[in-house]
Amino acid sequence: MRRIVILNPKGGSGKTTLATNMAAYYASRGFPTALFDFDRQGSSTRWLKIRPSTLAAIHGVAAYHKAPGMTRSFQLRVPPGTTRVIVDTPAAIDPSRFDEFTRDAQAIVVPVLPSEIDIHACAKCIEHLLTTAKIKRREGRIAVVANRVRPNTLVFRSLMRFLESLDIPIKATFRESQNYIRSFELGLGVHEMQAERSLPDVEQWAPLVSWLESRDQALELGAEAAR
Numbered sequence: 265m266r267r268i269v270i271l272n273p274k275g276g277s278g279k280t281t282l283a284t285n286m287a288a289y290y291a292s293r294g295f296p297t298a299l300f301d302f303d304r305q306g307s308s309t310r311w312l313k314i315r316p317s318t319l320a321a322i323h324g325v326a327a328y329h330k331a332p333g334m335t336r337s338f339q340l341r342v343p344p345g346t347t348r349v350i351v352d353t354p355a356a357i358d359p360s361r362f363d364e365f366t367r368d369a370q371a372i373v374v375p376v377l378p379s380e381i382d383i384h385a386c387a388k389c390i391e392h393l394l395t396t397a398k399i400k401r402r403e404g405r406i407a408v409v410a411n412r413v414r415p416n417t418l419v420f421r422s423l424m425r426f427l428e429s430l431d432i433p434i435k436a437t438f439r440e441s442q443n444y445i446r447s448f449e450l451g452l453g454v455h456e457m458q459a460e461r462s463l464p465d466v467e468q469w470a471p472l473v474s475w476l477e478s479r480d481q482a483l484e485l486g487a488e489a490a491r
Contacts, residue, residue: 265342266480267349269369271362271393274385275355278375278411280307281444283352286373288453289473290348291320298323298342300351302365308352315451328354359392366397366405371479373435373472375411378423390430407435407475414440436472441465 268286270279283299291297299322301308312324323343331339342349353365366372372393376386386408393399393406408427413420415437427434438444443465447454454465 265347265349266371267351267369268371268373268476269351269353269365270373270375271353271357271365272374272376272386272389273355273357273359274376274382274389277377277382277385278409278438279303279355280305280311280352281411281448282373282375282409283350284308284311284448285444285453285455285469287322287348287350288319289455289469290350291322292453292456294320295348296323296343296346297348297350298325298346300325300327300340300349302327303352303354304328305355311448311451313451314449319452319456359396362392362397366393366399369405371476372399372406373409374406374432375409376423376427377411378413378417378419380419380422383423383426387426387430390432401431404433404479407433407472409435409472410437412440413437433475435475436468438468439464 270283270286272279280303287297287299299308299312301324306326306328309324309326312322315322323346325340325342327340330336351365351369374386374389376382390406394401399405408430410423410427413423441464443454443457443462447457454462455469
């Protein structure tokens with residue numbers, strides 16, 4: 265089972281958009297998928313509720329509240345055979361809790377928007393992942409995604425210079441697109457929209473998907489070597 269965590273304490277960075285689209289991508293390709301929603305706003309949970317029953321099923325866990333009469337471990341269980349777990353983390357999460365969410369994660373994706381405030385917040389997030397959560401760069405578990413970008417703008421160039429300085433891989437740049445808004449309203453991922461409409465957005469996902477698959481291959485090779 266692969267656990268992919270979407271994390272950035274800065275609200276509005278696009279965590280839920282990433283999490284729902286990633287869950288839809290894996291489910292639509294036949295991977296039994298679970299989506300954990302730790303954000304109090306419950307946006308991922310609302311998206312799941314309007315997801316058409318004709319599409320690939322995604323198991324949802326509304327982890328942002330404690331279910332009455334149920335142990336926490338039972339509430340957070342996933343169906344047998346689940347192979348992909350996507351975690352939509354809460355906003356304003358304290359760095360002391362980073363380890364709680366990332367400990368068993370095979371991949372940690374940090375979205376960042378092209379603004380000075382978001383760039384500063386992303387820098388602090390990466391710093392805490394490396395120090396507080398004690399994730400080592402050589403593990404290759406962290407990737408950054410530039411979200412809602414407008415190429416050829418000064419703030420975009422500033423963002424890319426900053427990301428390159430982190431020595432953390434930038435695995436995708438997502439344009440500002442109405443397709444994400446529309447797909448969310450319909451309970452879809454952009455990969456599940458009509459191809460002629462969503463192709464530019466789907467193409468931008470390719471580097472991130474490729475990185476995630478390479479992480480899977482590395483883990484499988486490591487497991488075989490350990491046998």
